Amino acid sequence: MKEKRKLAVFCGLIFLHLVLISIQVPKGGQATYFEKALFTIFSPVGRGAAGVVAKLRSAWSGYIYLRNVELQNQKMRDELFQLRQENLILKHRVLEFQGERYMRELLGTVSRSILAASVIGIDPSQYYKSVILNKGSSDGVKKDMVVLDRHGRLVGRVIDFITPGQSKVQLITDEESGVGVLSAQSRIMGVLGGDAEGRCLFRYVLKTNKDIAPDEDVLTSGFDGIYPAGLPVGRIIAVSEDPSLFKKIVVAPHFDFSDLDRVAVVTADLSDRR
Amino acid sequence: MRKYFEPALGVVLAVGLYAALGKIAPPLILVFNPFSWVVLYFGLTRQELFGALTGSVCGLVQDSLSIGVFGIGGLSKTPMGFACGYISRKINVGPVARNVVFLFILAVAELALWKGLASFLLRLKPTAGLVLLQPAATALVVSALLRLSTKLRREGA
Numbered sequence: 001m002k003e004k005r006k007l008a009v010f011c012g013l014i015f016l017h018l019v020l021i022s023i024q025v026p027k028g029g030q031a032t033y034f035e036k037a038l039f040t041i042f043s044p045v046g047r048g049a050a051g052v053v054a055k056l057r058s059a060w061s062g063y064i065y066l067r068n069v070e071l072q073n074q075k076m077r078d079e080l081f082q083l084r085q086e087n088l089i090l091k092h093r094v095l096e097f098q099g100e101r102y103m104r105e106l107l108g109t110v111s112r113s114i115l116a117a118s119v120i121g122i123d124p125s126q127y128y129k130s131v132i133l134n135k136g137s138s139d140g141v142k143k144d145m146v147v148l149d150r151h152g153r154l155v156g157r158v159i160d161f162i163t164p165g166q167s168k169v170q171l172i173t174d175e176e177s178g179v180g181v182l183s184a185q186s187r188i189m190g191v192l193g194g195d196a197e198g199r200c201l202f203r204y205v206l207k208t209n210k211d212i213a214p215d216e217d218v219l220t221s222g223f224d225g226i227y228p229a230g231l232p233v234g235r236i237i238a239v240s241e242d243p244s245l246f247k248k249i250v251v252a253p254h255f256d257f258s259d260l261d262r263v264a265v266v267t268a269d270l271s272d273r274r
Numbered sequence: 275m276r277k278y279f280e281p282a283l284g285v286v287l288a289v290g291l292y293a294a295l296g297k298i299a300p301p302l303i304l305v306f307n308p309f310s311w312v313v314l315y316f317g318l319t320r321q322e323l324f325g326a327l328t329g330s331v332c333g334l335v336q337d338s339l340s341i342g343v344f345g346i347g348g349l350s351k352t353p354m355g356f357a358c359g360y361i362s363r364k365i366n367v368g369p370v371a372r373n374v375v376f377l378f379i380l381a382v383a384e385l386a387l388w389k390g391l392a393s394f395l396l397r398l399k400p401t402a403g404l405v406l407l408q409p410a411a412t413a414l415v416v417s418a419l420l421r422l423s424t425k426l427r428r429e430g431a
Contacts, residue, residue, distance in 0.1 A: 006323050010356045013330045017352065020334075020345035021395070031344070038338035045286055046293030046339065053297040122296035123340045125392075127303055130341045159341065170341060197403065257300045 031161055043121065043166045047134055050120040054261070113268030115139060117147075119260050120166070127257065128173040128198040130159070135265060138164040144226050146266040153254035154179070154220060154231045155263055169263075172233065173198055173253055180224035181233055186211035189221055192233060192251060200234055202249035207241060214239055218251050228266075281320070281328050284312040285335060292339070304404040305411050309336045310384065313351050314377055314416045317358030318367070319423070329355030343395050350388035354380050374417045381409035 023032060031039075117139075121132035135141050145158045147169050154172060161168035170177050173194040181192040181202065188211060190204045205212055216236045222229030234251040242248040288308035295302040309332040317325025333348030340347070358380055361367070367376040385408060 009323060010326045010352070013326055013352050014349065017330070017333075017345045017349040021343055021349070024344060035334075035338050035344040038335055042286075042289050042335050042338065045289040049290035049293040050297045053294045057297075120297075121293050121339060122300050122303060124292050124296075124303055124307070124309070124336045125340045125342065125347070125388075127296065127300040132339065161341075168341065174341070176341075260300075261297075 036161070036163070039161060039166075039168075040163045043132055043163065046121040046132065047166065050118075054118070109268055113266055115141070115265040115267050117141075117263055117265050119263060126196070128171055128194065130156075130171060130174065131169050131260065131263075133158075133167050133169060133263065133265070134165065136165045136167045137162045140267050141167045141265055142267075146227055146231070148231070148264045148266065149255040149260065150262050150264070151254075152232070152264070154227065154233045155255045155260070157226055158265065173200060178224065179227055179233065180221040181218050182221040183212055183236065184217035184219055186213075186216065188212050189223070190249075191224075192218065195250065198257070199237075200251040200253055202236065202251050203246065205247045205249055206245060207247055209247065212236065212239060212247070212249065277320075281312070281316050281324060281331075284316060284328070285309075285331055288312045288332060289335060289339070292336075301404055305407045306415070307408055307412060309333070309347070309351065310354070310381060310408075310412045311416050311419065313355040314358050314380065314412065315419055315423075317355040318362050318416075318420060320359070321363060322356045322359030325355030325357075325359035326352050327355070329353070342392070346388060346391045346395065349391060350384050353387070354384040357383075370417065370421075373420070374413045377416050378409050378413035381412040385409055 020032070020034070024030075115135060117133040117135040119131045120134045123129040123131070133141070133147075141158055141162055143158055143160045143162065147155045147157060149155050156169045156171040156174075156177065158167050159170045171194070172179055172192060175194040175196050177193055179192040180189070182189045183202075188205055188209060190202045192200050192202055195201045202212075202218060214236050218233045218236060220227040220229055220231040220233060232254050234253040236249055237252045238248075238250040240248045288311065291306075291308040292303060295306055295308075313325060313329045313332050316328040329351035330348050333351035334345070336347040336351075337344045358377075361376070367373050385405070
């Protein structure tokens, strides 16, 4: 009798999972309330653990392992100097083409619309699919906001998993993501998605197109209505033929998983400023 | 109360450990799956009912932290937890080598089921790589955890 009861509970649990999977079908990938509730309960645990690791790491690099710090400081000071000069020159150059008032407004909007966030969790199934940020709806994070790494390179977009303190980001390396892109030199357009191995595929470029080549940079085109145009995405590392009508173009994303501690969430809609 | 507190604490620890591993180096979460450790540990120590329940909870928590179909993790971890408890009651999996092999087989079956479901429901192509090390790492870690807890209990008694 006891055995039968155990088996019944087991079958009940399997049935529950099948129901949970099937109720997502009409929702078209949207999260259920149950899933959101679990995320809300457990993501702060992850946030705490990630915080402890970050503190330990910072104690190690800030107080114990200080080798090469002076050298790094000098290098960063030089870089900052170069970047300040570049920024000044570029601002002046842009002002020559655009009205000064418009440019000042735009630069003001851009600097106000960057929200710094920390990565507190990585997708447990495949690390290149999604990440969890420590900023949520109470910080002004909304669905489809663009996420960049510390160098301003595209990382992904916020998806509809937003709690007051956390949010989930779909990475451009996820197989199900889609970014409107173009190649920097040959100006060929396509759609970029993940390849399930941590890299991306530049899709829908016809075999007849001979201009696209390795080492070319890939930028956002802005035609998807989510990502603003001109953001650096990655670099083409291989171009080959495959049995379909299209070329197989592999792109290495510019962002680095090991350097994804801090990211920038773009809170303003910059897509209309193309 | 303690009967339920320990598995609940195990789930919370698994979430914390998963987050810590991801923060240290993202590829580590492909090799080490703390959610599977909790399921196998409680499947072996508390038999099939607890194994299945812990499998369901751990799988769903793992799914909620991930993107994709919610329920795949639960659907693959529940049979693993149940089978772990049921089989360990029928055959002796106490000796170290036998224990490791038994846990390895269960972890391989869980990974295969999860990959199969993901390929079927998400139309994703099955991938290899570091994730193939996961069953071996799971078997070794859970076996070590069992030895440690047995030793601690003996010393406590």
